[in-house]
Amino acid sequence: MWRDESVTWQVAHRPLGGIWELLGQVDAVHGLHYLLMHTVFLAWDGAGPGTGGAAGAAGAGGLWALRLPSVAATALAAAGVAAIAHRLAGERAALWSGAAYAVLPPVQMYAQEGRSYALVAAAVVWATYLMLRERWVAYAVVMLLGCWLHEFAVLALLAHAVTARRSRGWRWSAAAVVALLLPLAVVSARQAEQQLGWLGRPSWRDWAAYAVVAAAALLLARGPVVPRELVRVALPLALIPPGLLMAVSLVHPWYVDRYVLYALAGLALLAGTRLAAARGWWPWLLVGALLVPFGWWSLWLRTPESRKDDVLAVAAAVRERARPGDSVLFMPSRRREWLLSSPELYATLRDPALDRTPAASHSLQGTELPTAEIWTRLVDTPRVVALQDPADQPLDPYPREAVKRQTLASHFDLCSVDEVRGARIAVYARPGHCTDSP
Template identity: 80%
Template sequence: MESAHPFRHPSRPNAEAAISRIAPWRLLPPLLAAVLGLWGLERGGSMWRDESVTWQVAHRPLGAIGELLGRVDAVHGLHYALMHGVFQAWDGGLWALRLPSVAATALAAAGVAAVAHRLAGERAALLAGCVYAVLPPVQMYAQEGRSYALVAAAVAWATYLMLRERWPAYAAVLLLGCWLHEFAALALLAHAFTAWRTRGWRLSAAVVAVLLLPLGVVSARQAEQQLGWLGRPSWQDWVAYAVVGGAALLLARDAPRDLVRVALPLVLLPPGVLMVISLINPWYVDRYVLYALSGLALLAGVRLARARGGWPWLLAAALLVPFGIWSVWLRTPESRKDDVLAVAAAVRERARPGDAVVFMPARRREWLLSSPELYGELRDVALDRTPAASHSLQGTELPPDRIRAALLASPRVIALMDPVGQPLDPYPREVVKREELAARFDLCSMTGVRGARVAVYARPGGCG
């Protein structure tokens, strides 16, 4: 008989055997989330204005990004730095812009499954992770070049680390989520229901709060400029919160007590507290607390795993129909407020050499900033200092009298405007633009584009 070599290691299993031993609850939720994220990732070649901000800011030098953050958008600073690194490594257009969110959503689905496995077993883990992946709002922000999917992943894994009592890792991961968007700190309120008696959690929460304080101070100074566009929560917001909260309460019935203590506060507290605060300071947008849906997925997964009759599965199957329709719609340009690439295409079709361009209001300059080759061919007659030079998002504009003179010196003007029905800014610069175009120019054409209007004006007799 041949003797074994004393230094020979046992043969390692091949890759297929290794993969076959991976539990389905570990593999399928992130795989499903990744497939759904990659499906229709380009959204018909569209990009909306929030993503455009990410694109144009992340393409600035790091020093210029830092100067911007001292004035505005500090809350998104870490995400801009991350995306700057992505674009430096691979300037892959819409794919490079959105792939980090796809990966983060897959990571979040894995985190939800890990929490469910810890509290309710493998079957609940598989179902909870898959439920999270198919929720339409989760799919929406899996395909968006903003920070919200990354924040959700950080909160999901921080929740798991809390259950494992890995306090240094918990503090680091949750702090990462908070620096990606500071409203992730509201997850601490939910986690307190589970871990407030634990000394390690209290110390970790204090560390997170202290290390988040610099961002909080800076962003508080920027709040009026950053969030001034927000109104108080609408009745639709309250209805949506009531529906999600009511569903969570129903799903929590007869669920394991430890899981309810984790999941239910996560569903109810971050959005609820932010909405109440927004009655005084309007700060609420549902995507700011996207991570709360992980609690709903945990409760739904456990309910399906423990179902003894067919009705929970029938209800889940019935929901797949509207979810499917919603999912298809989310992958169209119409699912977002506007489409900066469609606006740029409409301008490109109508522009002539030497045309002036004017933005009404000035913040709509964002519609062309992500198409620098086109923007560079037009004369931005109201612009004083560029976004990069002014360390701002949309640049600064000339005084009203100089805007008037610049318009009158232009034989042909392309005006980019909000859709009909939007409130008109009362500021003197905006009033001058509207008055001069109406009084001194002929309207040659008006074209509606998703979330915008592209108008061509010419001096009298110049439309032909």
């Protein structure tokens, strides 16, 4: 479980009132997903002991419940891609298009992650199918569901505008989606700085990845073997949402590839239909060559190394090193997330910097004391387990983080430092006490 999943886990386990109060402060964009996961955990945790309740996030049950909606949504999205291809290009194209979507590495990555992106993709794909069927009420409902799961699903409307052209039904449906999305947009706009402030402008790698996808989509769309109706659906979906979000991000950095995961459905439609029409040996040689790196990537995505960190590994390492009466210090404070999904461990440790808990402060990681109080509490602590970012990460310049570092350096000896996936766990003790027995 990496830290974004941990946020889902700990927020979804709050009472409904607590979730609602949080959304007024931060993370409104994920509000519907948190409410959905709250329901999932209520059903799962109520199924009996040992199924992954609030005290057992590290157990298999907790992870099963956390990720099962994403797995199901990815299967549903693949079925939707197949349904679109079936309508526009026939059964063989449906089989290959659905399979192509399912094997794409980014799709597999978010199929096994407890966040909203796979659900958003399923909603956009099925909204696209309903658009082709001209089921406008159903289209508006499903599209709105996707937008309420994550606002950037609204970019799919621009791709649909190219496909639907001057359809009156689409115009009314799109207007209804935008109007009903506005309340969420207003709330999340106020939260944008703290929600997206960590993002920078798209890197050259982002542009290169987009160029590769765009080139592949344009190449696959060429020629008479791919029906023009399918190209008119698939090409705008593959190109417009990510391209527009990257362009906007040159001014307002909002781009992350997972925010427009659903765009890969367009690429899968083109690739699957092209494969269905393939003749001769060379297309299958190309598929075989691609399956080798895709297979390696698929296996790698199922390891902890594929994520930035592993909160359950961090918690296990803290459990091994902590002694009764120890303090735990988060450097920076947002890394409190590493232990919030292991509440039974966190409850046994003193948190000398904490002022109000996440639930009490209606925040994700809680609020911290003023610098003077942090210093006072730390110097009264005999032993500290400090959870830090990897050594190559920049240090936060904020006063609270500076006083943590300065106090540890001036009043404690560094006893040990261990690297855990995406984290460092440093144990500090008062001078001369590093070797004290537990």
